[in-house]
Each structure stands twice: as C-alpha cells, then as structure tokens.
Amino acid sequence: MKSIFVAIIAISAPLGAQWLNYPTPGVPKAANGKPNLSAPAPKTADGKPDFSGMWQAFRGVMNTNRPCPTGECDELRDTDHWLNYGAGMPGGLPYQPWAAAKLKQREADLGKDDPTSYCLPLGTPRDLVAPGFKKIVHTPGLMVLMNERNASFRQIFIDGRPLPEDPQPSWSGYSTAKWEGDTLVVQTNGLRDDMWLDRSGSPLTDAAKVTERFRRPNYGHLEIEVSIDDPKAYTKPWTATKITENIRLNTEMLDDNCVEGERDMKHMVGK
C-alpha cells in the first residue's frame, strides 16, 4: 500500500487514479482494532469453511525471502513454488530422466519457452502460486478461483459430479471436489500435455492427476497441499511443501492483461 502511495505521488500528473480501498466487510478485529488474522475461519450457511476472500501466495523462505527496500516492495515477488514446485522438498522433484534433461535444457536457455511468458494461461495448479492476487468465491455447488492475471478463472465443481472419463485436454483441466471434514479435496484431470508447473520448467503431462487439499486454519490464511501423480514425468507421486496464502483486505482485483502492450516476446531468445 505504501509503495503504491509513493508511486502515485511520483507520477501523479499522468496517472492520478484512485486506489481501490473499499473496506472488506466482516473482518474480525483484535482489541486494538486491527484485523484479527488468527480469528476462526468463517463458515458458510451449510456449516462448511468459507474460503471466500482475496488471497496472495506467501512468497516463501527458500529463494525469495529478499527483504523489501525501505517503504515496501515496488513489485510483486515470485513465490518459492512459482520458481520450483519442489521448493523445500529434500532432493527436489522425482523427475523421470527425460524430464530432468528437459529441466536442464530449459535452465540453459533461460526458460525462454515458458508458456506464461507468451501470455498463455497459468494452468492448474500453477494458478495457485502466481505472484498476483487471487479471489475465491463459492456457492454450495461451485467454487470459483479468480486470478488477476488475464482476469482469468478456474471452476471447481462441488456438486458431486464425477470427473469426465475422457476430457478435452486444457490448461485448467476439469476440477471436482468433495469435503473431508473441514478440508476441500479438489481433483483435476484433463490437463494438456506440455504444461510448465513452474519457472524452472518442471513438466506436467496429460497423464497428470492433481489433488489439491484446501484448508482455512484461521481468518487470515489458506493452506493448500498440492499432490501430483504424473507417471509420465515423475518416477513417483509427490506432494509439494504446504502453500500458504495470506488474506488481502480493503482492496480489489486489478486486471493484468498480459497481451496488452506486449513487447517482450521477440527478445526471448535464450542465451
């Protein structure tokens, strides 16, 4: 917030628009009037944990815990999982030999072929760890995960429908979910064959089954455990270190349309 304020002062003549600061309703408050982030998670009318809110992935402690300069960061920080979904896993991800070779090649050419660099979709489950804001809304039958990037969304069906047997491969795949106590267990199939899970280029193939376990331990945090079962790319199923998302209050989603004014692609030539 502070950095935005500074930015607005610095360029107030060309761009004087108002920051979106409409207060989030229903925020539990501590005795001193500040948001009480460790208050219990809200519940929906049917007694399930309510994941609704604006969220941002915690940027992590592995590679990117660079402190902000005085007065806050001037850009959104990459999260650990954004850089490599195996962040914090002893030995890293269990790549198949071809996948390990691919990773090396992608590192050598500076990840120039990352689909997200070409304004293509994040895909599942990379949409959980992109550095921008997310918003979750849900009805009893449907959870929608919105992402500031390209003002995009993913649907997660909670109405008891089965996963399709032979889905059309796509970036988001097809996601259904069921409750296990206070955990929403989301399963996804139907992903396309050439996805990048992270900036390192860890592959995800059309053989992948992705399981995401969503919990909201308190008002201020969402925890997601992502498991990947993709025998084409990995020697065994694996579970990423826990992804934590922080609540974001008193603002709104701003759209980031990657294609707009795009000038980078022609410079992505590797080394």
Add this chain to the structure above:
Amino acid sequence: MNRRFRAIAIAAALTASLSAAQWLKYPTSGVPKTPSGLPNLGAPAPRTSDGKVDFSGMWEADNRPCPPGGCNDMPLSAQFLDIGAGLPGELPYQPWAAEVVKQRTAIAGQGDHESHCLPSGVPRMLWHPTFRRIVQFPDLLLFLNERNLSYRQVFTDGRPLPADPQPSWNGYSTGRWEGDTLVVETNGLRDGLWLDRKGDPLTGAAKVTERFRRPNYGNLEVDVTIDDPNAYTKPWTATVQQFIVLNTELLAYFCNENERDVAHFVGK
C-alpha cells in the same frame, strides 16, 4: 447446445483418430420441465433464497437454428457485428466518431482489439458469440466468459462507484435492485474500446447502464444504455437477448493460443 453438439460431433467424426475426447454433457440441475419432459423455457425465472431473481446460468447471445448438417461455427449475433442493429437510424455519433466508424469499415475493422486477443471489455462481452456463465451471490454478480476464460465482477453490496477509477477494459461495476430488475452501472472504462465489429467507439467518459431482467427460465433481457458524450451526441439504448444453455459446460477458448491471424490484418 444442440447446434454446437452437432458441429462438434461432426468435427469429432472427421478427426476421430486425433481427438476423441468426451463432450461435456453433465445435466444442468433444477431445469423446469414440460409434461412431455422437455425443458420448459417459459417457466418462471428461479429466485434466490432472499427472493431476488436469480440470473445464474450459462447463456449465449444467439441461438438461431443450424442449417441441416450442423453449424461449423458459433453464430454471430447481429449486435456483435453492429450494436446499432435494429435501432432506428444511425447511432447518434459525434462527428469524429462517425468519421472513425467510416474509416474502420473501410479498412475492414483491422484495429479491433478483440481480433488482437485483447479483452472484449464491458459491455461488449455480453454479445460475444461464446458462452458465458453468470454466478449470482447476494453481494456479487460474477460473469465467467469462455473467451480467454476471463471474468467480470459486478458488486451488489451497496458500495459506490469509485470517484476516480483506474481506466480498464471492464471498468468498475456496481448493481442495485429495482424490483426484479438489476441495474448495473459501470464507469472507469478505458479510452479506445470498440463496442462491436463495426467499430462503434466507447471512450473513457462513458457511463454504461445495464438493466438485467429474466422474464422466464430460458431468457435474459438486458437494456444497455450508453451515455458517452465524447462519442455520442445523446445517450442511447440497445436491448440484448441472452438464451439459456443447458447440459454442458464452459470450454476454454484462448485467443492468443497458436495465433496466426494478426499478421494478416492489413485492411483492404
């Protein structure tokens, strides 16, 4: 749905070895039925638990029947081509706007932002030929578009429009109820939006009002009023229809995936 299903079925038969994926056909729940078991599209509109008309559902802007043998593409509504279609006379263009529309027609609309995979923007997304889903919450009306899997939010929690919003493709939208009509107002749109393929302009001065009604189960009607003194000499209103889509799901359409067209947009 039938139309698209037929078209897909034909395409699948032609390319069965390449792409044999299953069509998404999970049945829509809660569809009112006629005695013969068909969807009763003229049944009353559903209501939410707080008694409001419920706009939730999947919708399309045109549902003309296919020729025998199926459609090979989504039909373009007359309003997608020209939002003034059906209105008496021309839109009340300011002189510069009339000139711009003439130029855009002359160069075959090569500068249309939709053709360059940029967002449709508000309110044009309503008449884009791909499907959209509306999800209605007590405090939010959410639009989920197949095109670029992109969303639009309309806040119905009583908040005011921002006084000085950041200009954007979707602007900032709030809605309030007038009886069974949801009145949605939008400001904060960017300069340079096209309302249709013809190139009718919309500028950063625009206030857009959409009045949503659901007269029955199968139909939505939206009166779209454009008040944009930069581009038009007076406010004007077009009425846009939306038709329910049943027993399928949104499919993703990413405009810039394998994009090969932009290089050929050279006008006439």
